Amino acid sequence: xxxxxxxxxxxxxxxxxQLNQKRSNKIIGGMLWMKMGKGRIQTAIDxxxxxxxxxxxxxxxxxxxxxxxxxxxxxxxxxxxxxSGAVREAVKNIVGVQFRNLATVGGSIFGRYGFSDxxxxxxxxxxxxxLYKRGIIPLREFxxxxxxxxxxxxxxxxxxxxxxxxxxxxxxxxDFPVLTCAAARYENELILSVGARPSRAKAVSxxxxxxxxxxxxxxxxxxxRYAASQLSFGSNLRASGAYRRHLTEVLVKRxxxxxxxxxxxxxxxx
Ligand SMILES: Cc1cc2nc3c(=O)[nH]c(=O)nc-3n(C[C@H](O)[C@H](O)[C@H](O)COP(=O)(O)OP(=O)(O)OC[C@H]3O[C@@H](n4cnc5c(N)ncnc54)[C@H](O)[C@@H]3O)c2cc1C
Numbered sequence: 001x002x003x004x005x006x007x008x009x010x011x012x013x014x015x016x017x018q019l020n021q022k023r024s025n026k027i028i029g030g031m032l033w034m035k036m037g038k039g040r041i042q043t044a045i046d047x048x049x050x051x052x053x054x055x056x057x058x059x060x061x062x063x064x065x066x067x068x069x070x071x072x073x074x075x076x077x078x079x080x081x082x083x084s085g086a087v088r089e090a091v092k093n094i095v096g097v098q099f100r101n102l103a104t105v106g107g108s109i110f111g112r113y114g115f116s117d118x119x120x121x122x123x124x125x126x127x128x129x130x131l132y133k134r135g136i137i138p139l140r141e142f143x144x145x146x147x148x149x150x151x152x153x154x155x156x157x158x159x160x161x162x163x164x165x166x167x168x169x170x171x172x173x174x175d176f177p178v179l180t181c182a183a184a185r186y187e188n189e190l191i192l193s194v195g196a197r198p199s200r201a202k203a204v205s206x207x208x209x210x211x212x213x214x215x216x217x218x219x220x221x222x223x224x225r226y227a228a229s230q231l232s233f234g235s236n237l238r239a240s241g242a243y244r245r246h247l248t249e250v251l252v253k254r255x256x257x258x259x260x261x262x263x264x265x266x267x268x269x270x
Contacts, residue, residue, distance in 0.1 A: 001035050004044040011049065013132050013151060019045050020149050027151060029067065029107025032099065052106075052153065055079065062157045063130075066106025070094060070118065073105060079157070083125060084262045086164035086182060090121035095174050110152045112143055112200050115176045119143060120195035121166050123203050124182035126158040140203050162186045165258035167251045168196075171238060178239045179247040183255035185263070190223070192252055197233045197244050204230045220256035224249035 004026075010016040019025050024042035028034065052065035055076055062079050064072075070091045073079060080088050094100055094117060108118040109129060119139075127139040132151040139155070163185045168177045180195040190211035195201030204227050213219045228248040233241035 002037055002039050002041055004041040006043040007046065008043055009046040009049050013047075013050065013153065016045050016047055016050075017132050017149075017151055019043055020151060023149075027106075027110075029104035029110075030069065030102035031107075032103050033107060033111060033113075047106075047151075059159070061159055064105050064155045064157065066104060066110075066152050066154060068105045070100040070103045070105065070108065071097060073118075074100060082157075082159055083121070084164045086121050086124070086166035089166040090117040090168070090180070090182065093117070093168065093170060093174055093177075105155055106152045109139070109142075109155055112147075114199045115180075115196045116201060117166075117168060117177060117180050117195070120168075120180040120193050120201040121164075121182045122155060122157065123193040123195075123201050124164060124184040124191050125162070126160040126186075128156045128158075130154045130156060143200050143202075160186060163259050163262045165255045165262060167255050167258070169247055169251065176238065179244050179251060181248065181251040181255050183252070183259050185259045190256075192223075192227045192255070194227060194231055194248055194252070197231060197241075197248075198236045198238070199232070199234060202231060215256060215260040217253075217257070220253040220260075221249070223256050224252035227252045 020027055025045055026041045027045045047067055053067035054065050055068055055072060056063040057078055074088050074091045123139055128136045129139055129142045130136050130153040132153050134150055166182045168180045170177050177196045182193045184191045190206040191203055193201050193203045206223055210223060210226060228245050233244040235241045
Protein backbone atom coordinates (compact mmCIF):
# COMPACT_ATOMS: atom_id res chain seq x y z
CA UNK A 1 0.00 0.00 0.00
CA UNK A 2 1.24 3.50 -0.82
CA UNK A 3 1.12 6.43 1.56
CA UNK A 4 0.37 10.09 0.80
CA UNK A 5 1.64 13.09 2.75
CA UNK A 6 -1.21 15.38 1.58
CA UNK A 7 -4.66 15.01 0.10
CA UNK A 8 -6.34 17.73 -1.97
CA UNK A 9 -9.90 17.58 -3.30
CA UNK A 10 -9.49 19.99 -6.20
CA UNK A 11 -11.99 22.67 -7.22
CA UNK A 12 -11.07 22.73 -10.91
CA UNK A 13 -9.28 20.73 -13.58
CA UNK A 14 -6.71 23.51 -13.87
CA UNK A 15 -5.86 23.13 -10.17
CA UNK A 16 -5.58 19.35 -10.65
CA UNK A 17 -3.36 19.77 -13.72
CA GLN A 18 -1.05 22.26 -11.96
CA LEU A 19 -0.64 19.88 -9.02
CA ASN A 20 -0.13 16.90 -11.32
CA GLN A 21 2.90 18.51 -13.01
CA LYS A 22 4.97 17.59 -9.97
CA ARG A 23 6.16 13.99 -10.40
CA SER A 24 5.65 13.08 -6.75
CA ASN A 25 1.94 14.09 -6.86
CA LYS A 26 -0.69 11.72 -8.27
CA ILE A 27 -4.29 11.83 -9.46
CA ILE A 28 -6.40 9.24 -7.65
CA GLY A 29 -9.29 7.33 -9.20
CA GLY A 30 -10.72 4.40 -7.26
CA MET A 31 -7.15 3.74 -5.97
CA LEU A 32 -7.60 0.00 -6.48
CA TRP A 33 -4.59 -0.34 -8.73
CA MET A 34 -2.56 2.29 -6.91
CA LYS A 35 -2.97 0.57 -3.58
CA MET A 36 -1.25 -2.54 -4.98
CA GLY A 37 1.95 -0.48 -5.18
CA LYS A 38 4.27 0.74 -2.46
CA GLY A 39 6.00 4.07 -2.15
CA ARG A 40 5.13 7.54 -1.01
CA ILE A 41 3.09 10.14 -2.84
CA GLN A 42 3.48 13.77 -1.90
CA THR A 43 -0.07 14.87 -2.75
CA ALA A 44 -3.04 12.70 -3.70
CA ILE A 45 -5.19 14.71 -6.13
CA ASP A 46 -8.88 13.88 -5.86
CA UNK A 47 -11.18 14.78 -8.80
CA UNK A 48 -14.35 13.59 -7.08
CA UNK A 49 -15.72 17.14 -6.54
CA UNK A 50 -15.79 17.97 -10.28
CA UNK A 51 -18.98 16.14 -11.29
CA UNK A 52 -17.04 13.77 -13.53
CA UNK A 53 -18.72 10.67 -12.08
CA UNK A 54 -21.46 10.54 -14.72
CA UNK A 55 -22.32 9.31 -18.17
CA UNK A 56 -23.83 11.94 -20.43
CA UNK A 57 -25.77 10.83 -23.49
CA UNK A 58 -26.60 12.90 -26.57
CA UNK A 59 -27.86 11.88 -30.02
CA UNK A 60 -24.24 11.60 -31.20
CA UNK A 61 -22.26 10.15 -28.31
CA UNK A 62 -21.86 8.88 -24.76
CA UNK A 63 -19.48 10.92 -22.66
CA UNK A 64 -18.17 8.86 -19.75
CA UNK A 65 -16.63 11.04 -17.04
CA UNK A 66 -13.30 9.79 -15.70
CA UNK A 67 -14.75 9.23 -12.22
CA UNK A 68 -17.63 7.10 -13.53
CA UNK A 69 -17.19 3.57 -12.22
CA UNK A 70 -16.97 0.28 -14.08
CA UNK A 71 -20.28 -0.65 -12.49
CA UNK A 72 -21.87 2.43 -14.05
CA UNK A 73 -20.82 1.38 -17.56
CA UNK A 74 -21.82 -2.20 -16.82
CA UNK A 75 -25.37 -1.21 -15.87
CA UNK A 76 -25.97 1.69 -18.26
CA UNK A 77 -28.93 0.51 -20.40
CA UNK A 78 -28.34 2.73 -23.44
CA UNK A 79 -24.57 2.21 -23.57
CA UNK A 80 -25.17 -1.53 -23.45
CA UNK A 81 -27.96 -1.36 -26.00
CA UNK A 82 -25.63 0.52 -28.35
CA UNK A 83 -22.73 -1.92 -27.80
CA SER A 84 -24.95 -5.04 -28.05
CA GLY A 85 -24.12 -5.75 -24.37
CA ALA A 86 -20.36 -5.88 -25.11
CA VAL A 87 -19.45 -3.37 -22.38
CA ARG A 88 -21.34 -5.39 -19.75
CA GLU A 89 -19.72 -8.58 -21.00
CA ALA A 90 -16.26 -6.99 -20.86
CA VAL A 91 -16.39 -5.81 -17.25
CA LYS A 92 -18.55 -8.47 -15.61
CA ASN A 93 -15.56 -10.65 -14.62
CA ILE A 94 -13.47 -7.86 -13.14
CA VAL A 95 -13.17 -9.06 -9.54
CA GLY A 96 -16.69 -8.40 -8.15
CA VAL A 97 -19.49 -5.86 -7.91
CA GLN A 98 -18.03 -4.02 -4.89
CA PHE A 99 -14.74 -3.66 -6.75
CA ARG A 100 -16.47 -2.38 -9.88
CA ASN A 101 -18.38 0.13 -7.76
CA LEU A 102 -15.02 1.73 -6.95
CA ALA A 103 -12.79 1.21 -10.00
CA THR A 104 -13.04 4.20 -12.33
CA VAL A 105 -13.09 4.44 -16.11
CA GLY A 106 -10.42 7.18 -15.90
CA GLY A 107 -8.02 4.99 -13.90
CA SER A 108 -8.70 2.03 -16.17
CA ILE A 109 -8.09 3.88 -19.44
CA PHE A 110 -5.29 6.17 -18.26
CA GLY A 111 -3.46 3.09 -16.94
CA ARG A 112 -3.54 1.43 -20.40
CA TYR A 113 -2.96 -1.91 -18.70
CA GLY A 114 -1.93 -4.79 -20.93
CA PHE A 115 -4.63 -6.98 -19.38
CA SER A 116 -7.43 -4.44 -19.70
CA ASP A 117 -10.89 -5.64 -20.69
CA UNK A 118 -12.05 -2.01 -20.54
CA UNK A 119 -9.45 -0.77 -23.02
CA UNK A 120 -10.16 -3.71 -25.35
CA UNK A 121 -13.91 -3.15 -25.58
CA UNK A 122 -13.79 0.65 -25.86
CA UNK A 123 -11.08 0.41 -28.53
CA UNK A 124 -13.36 -1.55 -30.86
CA UNK A 125 -15.94 1.24 -30.50
CA UNK A 126 -15.52 4.65 -32.14
CA UNK A 127 -13.98 6.09 -28.96
CA UNK A 128 -11.78 9.04 -28.07
CA UNK A 129 -10.31 10.34 -24.86
CA UNK A 130 -10.66 13.92 -23.71
CA LEU A 131 -7.39 15.06 -22.15
CA TYR A 132 -7.35 18.33 -20.25
CA LYS A 133 -4.38 19.86 -22.12
CA ARG A 134 -4.07 17.85 -25.33
CA GLY A 135 -7.78 17.82 -26.13
CA ILE A 136 -9.67 15.01 -27.82
CA ILE A 137 -7.67 12.19 -29.43
CA PRO A 138 -8.71 8.74 -30.69
CA LEU A 139 -8.45 6.04 -28.05
CA ARG A 140 -6.44 3.87 -30.44
CA GLU A 141 -3.80 6.61 -30.63
CA PHE A 142 -3.90 7.27 -26.88
CA UNK A 143 -3.34 3.57 -26.17
CA UNK A 144 0.05 3.76 -27.89
CA UNK A 145 1.18 6.98 -26.21
CA UNK A 146 3.67 7.17 -23.36
CA UNK A 147 2.45 8.15 -19.88
CA UNK A 148 2.50 11.88 -19.18
CA UNK A 149 1.11 14.33 -16.64
CA UNK A 150 -2.11 15.23 -18.45
CA UNK A 151 -5.53 14.48 -16.99
CA UNK A 152 -8.01 12.16 -18.60
CA UNK A 153 -11.30 14.03 -18.30
CA UNK A 154 -13.67 11.69 -20.14
CA UNK A 155 -14.01 8.93 -22.69
CA UNK A 156 -16.29 9.72 -25.63
CA UNK A 157 -17.99 6.85 -27.44
CA UNK A 158 -19.56 8.02 -30.70
CA UNK A 159 -22.81 6.35 -31.69
CA UNK A 160 -21.52 5.30 -35.10
CA UNK A 161 -23.95 2.57 -36.21
CA UNK A 162 -22.36 -0.80 -35.46
CA UNK A 163 -22.85 -4.20 -33.88
CA UNK A 164 -20.45 -5.45 -31.21
CA UNK A 165 -19.40 -8.62 -29.46
CA UNK A 166 -16.92 -9.36 -26.68
CA UNK A 167 -15.08 -12.49 -25.56
CA UNK A 168 -12.34 -13.22 -23.04
CA UNK A 169 -10.57 -16.26 -21.64
CA UNK A 170 -9.56 -16.54 -17.99
CA UNK A 171 -7.86 -19.41 -16.25
CA UNK A 172 -10.38 -18.92 -13.46
CA UNK A 173 -13.37 -16.62 -13.14
CA UNK A 174 -12.43 -13.08 -11.96
CA ASP A 175 -8.68 -13.67 -12.58
CA PHE A 176 -6.83 -11.35 -14.97
CA PRO A 177 -7.65 -12.39 -18.55
CA VAL A 178 -5.37 -14.58 -20.67
CA LEU A 179 -6.81 -12.95 -23.79
CA THR A 180 -9.45 -10.31 -24.51
CA CYS A 181 -11.20 -9.75 -27.82
CA ALA A 182 -13.83 -7.29 -29.04
CA ALA A 183 -15.34 -7.14 -32.53
CA ALA A 184 -17.27 -4.28 -34.10
CA ARG A 185 -19.07 -4.45 -37.43
CA TYR A 186 -19.53 -0.96 -38.91
CA GLU A 187 -21.24 -0.28 -42.21
CA ASN A 188 -17.95 -0.31 -44.11
CA GLU A 189 -15.48 -1.77 -41.67
CA LEU A 190 -14.86 -4.73 -39.40
CA ILE A 191 -12.65 -3.87 -36.44
CA LEU A 192 -11.15 -6.36 -34.01
CA SER A 193 -9.44 -5.37 -30.82
CA VAL A 194 -7.30 -7.92 -29.02
CA GLY A 195 -5.69 -7.38 -25.62
CA ALA A 196 -3.87 -9.25 -22.85
CA ARG A 197 -1.41 -10.60 -25.46
CA PRO A 198 -0.14 -9.74 -22.74
CA SER A 199 0.52 -6.22 -24.06
CA ARG A 200 -1.94 -3.35 -24.51
CA ALA A 201 -4.99 -3.94 -26.67
CA LYS A 202 -4.49 -3.24 -30.37
CA ALA A 203 -7.09 -2.75 -33.08
CA VAL A 204 -6.96 -4.60 -36.40
CA SER A 205 -9.02 -3.48 -39.38
CA UNK A 206 -10.00 -6.47 -41.53
CA UNK A 207 -9.39 -5.96 -45.29
CA UNK A 208 -12.61 -5.17 -47.15
CA UNK A 209 -12.66 -8.26 -49.37
CA UNK A 210 -12.45 -10.51 -46.30
CA UNK A 211 -14.76 -8.43 -44.09
CA UNK A 212 -17.46 -8.35 -46.79
CA UNK A 213 -17.53 -12.09 -47.41
CA UNK A 214 -20.71 -13.85 -46.33
CA UNK A 215 -20.20 -14.62 -42.61
CA UNK A 216 -20.08 -18.32 -41.84
CA UNK A 217 -17.73 -20.61 -39.88
CA UNK A 218 -15.13 -20.66 -42.68
CA UNK A 219 -15.08 -16.87 -43.11
CA UNK A 220 -14.95 -16.33 -39.34
CA UNK A 221 -12.03 -18.79 -39.09
CA UNK A 222 -10.21 -16.99 -41.92
CA UNK A 223 -10.70 -13.65 -40.13
CA UNK A 224 -9.35 -15.27 -36.95
CA ARG A 225 -6.20 -16.39 -38.78
CA TYR A 226 -5.83 -12.94 -40.35
CA ALA A 227 -6.11 -11.18 -36.95
CA ALA A 228 -3.55 -13.52 -35.36
CA SER A 229 -1.13 -12.85 -38.24
CA GLN A 230 -1.32 -9.07 -37.60
CA LEU A 231 -0.53 -9.17 -33.87
CA SER A 232 2.39 -10.05 -31.65
CA PHE A 233 2.07 -12.34 -28.63
CA GLY A 234 4.12 -12.82 -25.52
CA SER A 235 4.32 -15.25 -22.63
CA ASN A 236 3.79 -14.65 -18.93
CA LEU A 237 2.79 -16.76 -15.95
CA ARG A 238 -0.79 -17.09 -17.27
CA ALA A 239 -0.07 -18.42 -20.76
CA SER A 240 2.49 -18.78 -23.52
CA GLY A 241 2.58 -16.59 -26.61
CA ALA A 242 1.78 -19.64 -28.80
CA TYR A 243 -1.33 -20.39 -26.75
CA ARG A 244 -2.44 -16.74 -27.00
CA ARG A 245 -2.00 -16.82 -30.78
CA HIS A 246 -4.19 -19.91 -30.93
CA LEU A 247 -6.77 -18.31 -28.61
CA THR A 248 -6.87 -15.23 -30.85
CA GLU A 249 -7.90 -17.36 -33.82
CA VAL A 250 -10.59 -19.05 -31.73
CA LEU A 251 -11.95 -15.94 -29.98
CA VAL A 252 -11.99 -13.81 -33.14
CA LYS A 253 -13.86 -16.58 -34.95
CA ARG A 254 -16.43 -16.79 -32.13
CA UNK A 255 -16.71 -13.01 -31.86
CA UNK A 256 -17.44 -12.78 -35.61
CA UNK A 257 -20.06 -15.53 -35.40
CA UNK A 258 -21.62 -13.67 -32.47
CA UNK A 259 -21.71 -10.45 -34.54
CA UNK A 260 -23.61 -12.34 -37.24
CA UNK A 261 -26.02 -13.72 -34.59
CA UNK A 262 -26.59 -10.23 -33.17
CA UNK A 263 -27.38 -9.02 -36.71
CA UNK A 264 -29.96 -11.78 -37.19
CA UNK A 265 -31.55 -10.93 -33.83
CA UNK A 266 -31.80 -7.27 -34.81
CA UNK A 267 -33.49 -8.19 -38.09
CA UNK A 268 -36.02 -10.41 -36.34
CA UNK A 269 -36.93 -7.55 -33.97
CA UNK A 270 -37.83 -5.22 -36.85
C1 LIG B 1 -6.77 -7.16 -8.15
C2 LIG B 1 -7.13 -6.46 -9.42
C3 LIG B 1 -7.70 -7.17 -10.47
C4 LIG B 1 -8.03 -6.54 -11.66
N1 LIG B 1 -8.56 -7.28 -12.70
C5 LIG B 1 -8.85 -6.66 -13.87
C6 LIG B 1 -9.39 -7.39 -14.98
O1 LIG B 1 -9.58 -8.60 -14.93
N2 LIG B 1 -9.69 -6.71 -16.11
C7 LIG B 1 -9.49 -5.35 -16.23
O2 LIG B 1 -9.78 -4.78 -17.27
N3 LIG B 1 -8.99 -4.63 -15.19
C8 LIG B 1 -8.67 -5.26 -14.03
N4 LIG B 1 -8.14 -4.53 -13.00
C9 LIG B 1 -7.92 -3.08 -13.19
C10 LIG B 1 -9.12 -2.29 -12.65
O3 LIG B 1 -10.28 -2.65 -13.35
C11 LIG B 1 -8.92 -0.79 -12.80
O4 LIG B 1 -8.63 -0.53 -14.13
C12 LIG B 1 -7.78 -0.29 -11.97
O5 LIG B 1 -8.01 -0.60 -10.63
C13 LIG B 1 -7.60 1.23 -12.14
O6 LIG B 1 -8.76 1.91 -11.78
P1 LIG B 1 -8.79 2.79 -10.46
O7 LIG B 1 -10.00 3.64 -10.49
O8 LIG B 1 -8.59 1.94 -9.27
O9 LIG B 1 -7.50 3.74 -10.69
P2 LIG B 1 -6.30 4.19 -9.68
O10 LIG B 1 -5.70 2.97 -9.07
O11 LIG B 1 -6.88 5.19 -8.73
O12 LIG B 1 -5.37 4.91 -10.71
C14 LIG B 1 -4.63 4.16 -11.67
C15 LIG B 1 -3.63 5.10 -12.37
O13 LIG B 1 -4.31 6.03 -13.19
C16 LIG B 1 -4.02 7.37 -12.80
N5 LIG B 1 -5.30 8.09 -12.96
C17 LIG B 1 -6.49 7.77 -12.42
N6 LIG B 1 -7.46 8.58 -12.89
C18 LIG B 1 -6.84 9.45 -13.73
C19 LIG B 1 -7.30 10.53 -14.53
N7 LIG B 1 -8.59 10.89 -14.58
N8 LIG B 1 -6.40 11.19 -15.27
C20 LIG B 1 -5.08 10.85 -15.25
N9 LIG B 1 -4.60 9.83 -14.51
C21 LIG B 1 -5.46 9.14 -13.77
C22 LIG B 1 -3.52 7.29 -11.38
O14 LIG B 1 -2.65 8.37 -11.04
C23 LIG B 1 -2.80 5.95 -11.40
O15 LIG B 1 -1.51 6.12 -11.96
C24 LIG B 1 -7.80 -5.14 -11.80
C25 LIG B 1 -7.23 -4.42 -10.75
C26 LIG B 1 -6.91 -5.04 -9.56
C27 LIG B 1 -6.32 -4.23 -8.44
